[in-house]
Amino acid sequence: MSTEPATVGYELLRTPRLNKGTAFTEAERRAYHLEGLLPPRPVTLELQMARIHAELSNLDNNLQKYMFLSDLQARNETLYYAILMSDPATFMPIVYTPTVGEACQKFDQIFRIPRGLYLPITALGRLKELLSHWPQKDVRFIVVTDGERILGLGDLGVGGMGIPIGKLSLYTACAGIPPQYCLPITLDVGTNNPELLEDPLYLGLNQKRVRGADYAAFIDEFVQAVQELYPKCCIQWEDFANFNAVPILELYRDKICTYNDDIQGTAAVALAGVFAALRISKQKLTEQRFLFLGGGSAATGIAELISQAMALEGLDLKAARARNVLFDINGLVVRSRNDLADFQRPFALEHAPITKFVYAIKELRPTGIIGVSTVPKLFNQSVIETMADINKRPIIFPYSNPTSRSECTAEEAYRWSQGRAIFASGSPFPPVEIEGQSFTPGQGNNVYIFPAMGMAIFATEAKRVTEEMFIVAAKAVAEQVTEKNLADGLIYPPQSKILEASLHVATRVAEYIYDHDLAGVPRPADISTHIRACAYKPVYPAFAV
Template identity: 35%
Template sequence: MLPIIYTPTEGDAIANYSHRFRKPEGCFLDINDPDSIDERLSAYGEDKDIDYIVMSDGEGILGIGDQGVGGIRIAIAKLGLMTLCGGIHPGRVLPIALDVGSNNEDLVNDDLYMGNKFARVRGEQYWNFIDKVIHSIKNRFPNAVLHYEDFGVTTGRTMLTKYRSTLPSFNDDIQGTGAVVMASMTAALKFSNRDLLDSKVLIYGAGSAGIGVADQIVNHMVSHGCSKDEAYKKIHIMDRRGVILQSMEANEGQKPYVDDDADWEGIDTSSLVDAVRKVQPTVLVGCSTKAGAFTEEVIKEMYKHNSQPIVFPLSNPTRLHEAFPVDIMKWTDNNALIATGSPFAPVDGHYISENNNCFTFPGIGLGAVLSRCNSISDTMVSAAVDQLAKMSPKMDDPKNGLLPRLEEIDEVSAHVATAVILQALKENNARVESEERPNGGGFVQVPREYNQCLKWVQLQMWKPIYRPLVKVKHVPEIHTYQS
């Protein structure tokens, strides 16, 4: 059912939201009416009624761009996945759309469009509105986890940084993508007997997804004993201009990764082949949406320096992939370790894993909800990465994928959540044990031993178990009539 409740179906539903509208779904907060925020939130219950919130302003939806209030559907879809994959009760979630205008002229000029018909608000007014939203959520639902979804490049990272200690917050586009890529990378390194801290990474595509991947690799390296400065030096990023150097203009997310111009003197920094020849990367990540960018020459150059190249072409949809697995395997004599951004068929019996965020955000979200953490720390995300990598089926059979199969997702989420909870408890970031059970049942006690904690997590997960339907044979009633 995943392709029906999520991509690709959901993209069409979002783009046509106003044309197919039937009834209100979720909470709409209007930048023109900031004083109504709490009143609108109050329709969804009291302080202990909501566990998980997905919020979007609709600016960067699923690769189809600015969709305005249609973004409510991506929030609904993600919450569907939180229930399906993470066991969060479907009655204890809240989708929120922030109506802050739209830069999609087709929407603004559409008579049926249901959102504000003006250009997307930026600057002080936008951030004042966001501040009111966040603090209203905090006051109304203090135990909720807040999940940011499909915000724009200029807002998503700032929002996560600014508010992650106000409410336990998570940005799936930045942290979820980075975490699942890091788990695939960890599994590939373990399978090929290489060390994380010896790795060199080249990321082709320096937008929010590429920088999110880079940030998670840095966080993971730091949590495994590397300094931040050393970690930054192990990662090189390229955008449409080429390798990003100190002399070039870079945004805040890119700045830590810029390379010294002197190190690239005499090299064509706009050429991916030359960049691969210079860096000799252990891992090549594609987040460029530039179809076919990982050419035969690029992959073979990487293979010269790396007997088991780790190649992650992640751009969506399939037609925008940097390379197809069948070609990468052919160019590396079936020695490449691959994970992709879309599903692909096996190649010569080698299963190709999809770097699907479903492997990370439901488990991290469930762990955050159950631990009642104050914030979702980088080390909690790293704990999730390590646990997911431990579950790689590649260790059992070289032809298996780097990640578990999606059919096992609820079990995977339970394990990921367990790792997150234990890490939160370890760093005194959890409040669950200060909560009293209802009806005088004492205080919550979370087992510290992994398997016992896993059982505790599984008991908390909502499952769609309904009363059975029993077919009853109909026996006509015989009536006796008397005159």
Template identity: 45%
Template sequence: MTDSTSPLAAGAPLPVYKRGLDLVRDPLLNKGTGFTVNERATLGLRGLVPPQVVDIEDQERRILQNFQRQHDDLDRYTYLETLHDRNETLYYRVLLSHLNEMTPIIYTPVVGLACSQFSHIYQRSRGMYFSADDVAHFAEMAQNWPEDEVEIIVVSDGSRILGLGDLGANGMGIPIGKLSLYVVGAGLEPRRTLPILLDMGTNNQALRDDPLYLGRRLPRLTGPAYETVVEAFIRAVHARWPHALIQFEDFSNDQAFQLLERYRRQVLCFNDDIQGTGAVTLAGILSALRITKQTLSEQRIVFLGAGAAARGIADTFVAGMMAESGMTLDAARRQIWTLDSQGLVTLDRLDSLSEHKRPFAQDSAPLPDLLAVIHAVRPTILIGVSGQAGSFSEAVVRAMHSYCERPILFPLSNPTSKAECTAEQAYEWTNGAALFASGSPFPPVTRGGHLLVPGQCNNMYIFPGVGQGVVSCQASKVTDAMFYVAARTLAGLVGEDSLAVGRLYPDLTLIREISVQIAVAVCELAFAEGLAGIERPADLEAFIRARMFIPEYLPYVAV
């Protein structure tokens, strides 16, 4: 791949230092049957690939035929990852051309199944594993990665994979999938991305007993021992790639907030479960409010679930209310009610509450369950981040609808099997009045001849554009304001025709255009606030577009 600031980005021949099988076996450079006659002659490839030269369009057709022959979603995931390991340009070409079909396979919901089976379907190493057993060697381990220009690292410790819990080293499927979305969604150069799994052990006994499990077969580290490993990791990767953006992904609630607060002022980093989820949810809510013709500060919002995602979304809502109407922080927080496993989060429970729950504790009598809260609060918005399938019951949804003409329902738990309700249920129980978006995709529903299109509250709408913006302008830090402008930008891209059928997000096939606009908005904010590390380009949008990886074969020249 090329330096996006060089003439090679415009399609000039790319000098390559590999020949023969070394070239064919490099997924970043391999073209398979797409190598030209001249390249085969000059790069020592004659006889190493079939004699017919095949263009990338025909290669794509072959991939699609074989993809469609797979028996189930796990087979389809494995097939695509095999292509990923063989030919990255073709892999991203296929994904970009068939986003709606492929995205649910490489990420939610199928990535959850893939992670649960990761050690059994493992074929080839991708990314890096930093095991707690090797903590003394982290600095030298970082040197083992061959790329010097890494721009984005996605790291997980496997402790809270989607709604599936502790999957240990099997959680590597998440960083791999997220970075695929970065490349597809915002055009990050594949070679400048790095998936990492921090292996702290696992408390999942079934994994520790599995003879094929590839991670540490020890209980998960906690406390100072855990913090020591994370600190060594941050130091090692920051020393190796001082300008890389680190995205924390799928860390358990007890670590997610602490890590974000500890490191956000030390290194360039953010937590997508907290900040990205908050931004994409706010964008969907802002779209829904265009339909109801209301403001954010008028809403009464109930959360089922009080973990990292709930706190991130709630904080983003609060920031939105304050920016929109000048509400005070305390007044905005009073518009939000959260439920955990003990019922409504209230002030009389303050001593026993986790730190991240305390700001949203209500001065209220105890309420034991969601239905009781619905009757007491009469919410206009209901957010599900509980991982409890079916918890938005018919009684709950009908009760909410009795108090609200157009209830806004966001069952966000992933994968699909964990969703608090389905789109069909939401529409059925509200006579089609619900404004609906979910974490995993649901098909359109027709009621009384009227098409209703559920939205997918997919972080892919947000984090690729934010990440591209941050690294493009070489921002010194990632701020909450960047996620707020990303949310407003995304909401502004939803057309009136989409709103007419209840669709609260743009068509995902437009993701590259969406990411460009978000990246530009993030950069504009960074320049305005003095956070950018480069001079502002004369044409910022053109600058962003010029950096984007296009999955096409470049001509090669032997060196």
């Protein structure tokens, strides 16, 4: 089917969703006033991709490649996604973690073309007006941050916009969600980062962060404005500080279609890793005990989802939570402490205080340790060796991002455990060889969860996002790990196959959505076929000539 673009000539070349660049045919050039605006020889999308690959190969580092691809996205969206989807395992670390962390830190220095929306708290009372400035009127996904806790890097203010932009790129590249339905947003309430406040290049509000009732009113006005303008939209909360992330999710999760990827997506990808790890250790989920290094929203999110999964397998929920233990900056999370947040209390043990992580391992004898501390190297040799002493196949998951914040490297985990660790990390690590045996480290990246969750929501027009949907997603990820993958130490599907993996997960989640009357559209005869029909393909549209 052919269509007519809404714009012609020079403007058409400046409209990234419609622009084909040198791939416009001679007939299209005549019809849409492009003659003379392009070099005369038309080329194919494939040749354009070859040129982009060649240009990328000449760049020295991943930040340069990130900036190059950002510019490409701003001028030719189809070509951008064709590149990403041609080799997702190569390009995901460039457009998202770990490179996006450096891009966020240098946001004000490398800023080029605005993307998405910036909503400052100074516009309180006018957020619907600002939201209406977005040209697309059917928005299905908003990824939103306030920039306070970007990866493990802290408060980056409006520089955190790189996270929503990157996440939504992966919604499309990894699960086929059409990009026109996606909107990245930064809520600017100020920053407490003194370096940013003193930097003349900083592009955000030059003020300390707003807290309390004014902040809550700002969030609520934003949510209500989204509901009024985009009633089919799902809001994904991203990189908020724990003390805001948890109450925001609790307030809105049963009222609108929303979720928090740091809490629920991270939990689901960790649970997927656990399900796959148990295929190696030949143990039951209800036999596991996990010790978390970190006691924030990511840790409690993972702990709660594992507990819920244990409960589904017959364990009492209270007993399940007692098998998921937190260790934060002040030591083991025990009931006698008077510094606990409400969201930590369900996991507080009736136990004497312990202030050293390795002592907690010796005392509690966990089958797995999960790092979400954002502090590097805390899974040291003593920690790994102790885990290996008490477990035949210890589960070692240093999930902190970016790579510089990882609790240990893959090589350290494998070497210090004599190759017995079942390992996955939040950031990518290269293959490791220990005593002649080769290991392929798995990356417990949320990319296995949130794009697929998004596609399931998109295809079904789901009204809500539930905890059970994340357990379904975790099982669907784990069931795609082959025996060959497990033999190589890989407990997640290969990222080179991420689109197929995501569509499989999306199908499983969509089945749950339809089974539990959460869908906004009728159930199709074949859900898998419906999901695939919804998926975006990076091909140029045919224009009427």
